[in-house]
Amino acid sequence: MLQVTRKEDESVENMVRRFNKKVIQSGILTAARQKKYFQKPISKTEAREVAIRKRVRKEQKMREMLGQR
Numbered sequence: 001m002l003q004v005t006r007k008e009d010e011s012v013e014n015m016v017r018r019f020n021k022k023v024i025q026s027g028i029l030t031a032a033r034q035k036k037y038f039q040k041p042i043s044k045t046e047a048r049e050v051a052i053r054k055r056v057r058k059e060q061k062m063r064e065m066l067g068q069r
Contacts, residue, residue: 002026
C-alpha cells in the first residue's frame with residue numbers, strides 16, 4: 001500500500017501529484033490494467049517474447065545512435 005504523508009505547508013494538489021508519481025513508478029496501475037481482461041497462458045508467453053524482441057531492438061537502436069555521435 002502506497003502512502004504519502006503531507007509535508008508542512010504543502011498543498012493538496014502537490015500531495016496528489018506526489019502520490020500519482022509513486023503509483024506510476026511502482027507499476028501498480030499498469031499491473032491493474034493488464035489484469036483487467038483475462039489472457040490465455042500462451043498469449044502471456046507470446047507477449048513476453050514480443051517484449052524481449054522490442055527491448056533488444058531498442059537497445060540496438062540506442063547503441064547505433066551513440067556510435068554515430
